[in-house]
Structure formats: C-alpha cells, structure tokens
Amino acid sequence: MKNKTFATWLTFLGGPLGLHRFYLKGFGDLLGWLLPIPTALGLYGIERVQQFGQDDQWSWLLIPLLGFTMAGCALMAIIYGLMTPEKWNARFNPLLEPDAEAGRTNWFTVIGIAASLMVGTAVLMAALAFSFQRYFEYQIDEARKISQ
Template identity: 80%
Template sequence: MKKNKTFATWLTFLGGPLGLHRFYLRGFGDWLGWLLPIPTAIGFYGIMRLTRFGQDDQWTWLLLPVLGFTFAGCALTAIIYGLMSPEKWNARFNPELAPDAAPGRTNWLTIIGISLSLMIGTAVLMASIAFSFQRYFEYQIEEARKLSQ
C-alpha cells in the first residue's frame, strides 16, 4: 500500500495524539502507536479535573500539560513528515516505488497542513508551558506563605 505524505501529515496533525499516523505508516503492530493514547487520556483527565475542581487543583496543573505536550509533539512530527523530501519519504515509507513517485511529493494541502501544525502546535505548547509554570509558582508562593505564618 502506498503511503501518501500529505495524508500522513494531516493524519499526524489531527489524529496524532491517538496514534493514528503510526498505524497508517507502520501498521497495527507499532507499539508506540498503542502507547500514544495514554498521555492523551491523562491530559483529558486533567481537563476533567479542571472543570470539576478549578485551576487551584494541584493535579490539574500537572496533568493538563501532558495533553498539550503530546499534541505539540504530534504537530512537530507532522511538520517533519511534511517537510521530508520525496526521495527520503519514498525510501522510508514506499521503498518499492521510484524515489520521486507521487505519494512522496509535496502539494498545497501538505503546505497548509505544515502551516497549521506550526501555528496551532506552537500555541498549544506555549499555553501548556505557561499554564504549568504559572500554577507551579503560585503553588510555591502559597506554600511559602503557609510556612511564614
């Protein structure tokens, strides 16, 4: 089966946290594809805790960035796939095809997928880092106040 670079880029961007791109490119025997939903589920559990207990929950600021980091890592992988040369793509995922075969070529949909992965992946990563550090330092200040009283 020919592996299309544009489809893999979009699948990695949209379904990467569930491991869908790993199954598309490497098959259902890929162990990392089966492990990717675990940090995604942990992050969604952080979202559930956020809605239930609010931002002051210590576990929320620890669990929520896991989802953001997973999504950002998948967005980075989508960028890497999209920017891969046709020769390298076909050599890795379509070794039976010619190096410049059509499934490895870049088109406008690939560029749009790369651009969205860059914009949204960066925003999610920065928001995850900012949220986590903000809550961590606020927690440290609260604990220092408790000690000083």
C-alpha cells in the same frame, strides 16, 4: 502506498491518538498504542479542573501531558511534510520510484505544515504557561503559610 500529504494531516489531526503511526507502520506499532495514554490523562486533567477548580494539583501535572503530546505530533507532522520525496519514498514506500507521486509535496501539504506549526506552537506555549503559573502560585502560597 503511503501518501505524504495524508500522513501530514493525519499526524496533525489524529496524532495524539496514534492514527498516523498505524497508517505508516501498521497496527503492530507499540508507540501508536501508547500515544492515547498521555492524551487521555491530559483530558482527565482538564476534567479535574472543571470539577475541582484550578487549585487541583493533579491537573497541573496531567494537562501538560495533553499539550506536549499534541505539540509533539504537530512537530512530527512538520517533519513528515518537509521530507524530500526521495527520503519519504525510501522510508515509507520502498517499492516505488524515488520521485513517485506519493512522496511529493503540494499546496495541501504546505497548508498542513503551516497549521501544524501554528497550532503546535500555541498548544505547547499554553501548556507551559499553565504549568509554570500554577506551580509558582503554589510556591507563593506555601511561602505565605511558612511566614505566618
């Protein structure tokens, strides 16, 4: 029996590691095994910024991977949390009644949806802002080199 509230929180908190995919679909889920890769690359990008500074071009590419993965998992948490009990149970608990307790929404589910919305939006906007800022600063520096 797959609980919607638990899946919502697991997707929000452990989604970048693929934990929600293993919970809902089992250890044979390929996407669950692939999700830690962009997460690890994004963390490596953060490490590169700490080692080499903000002018490291690889970090401009790697850090947004972490942000986009976290934002995508927050979006999935919202989708799971907003599913109707009938749709949830039909998809993840096919042997249960359509209105079984596992698919029902409670206040803890709503709090998970709200937290996913706030954090997911903040992470997505931060990743976009960092990437675009570094890219445009690089373009300005290259234009200065050409003009001199």
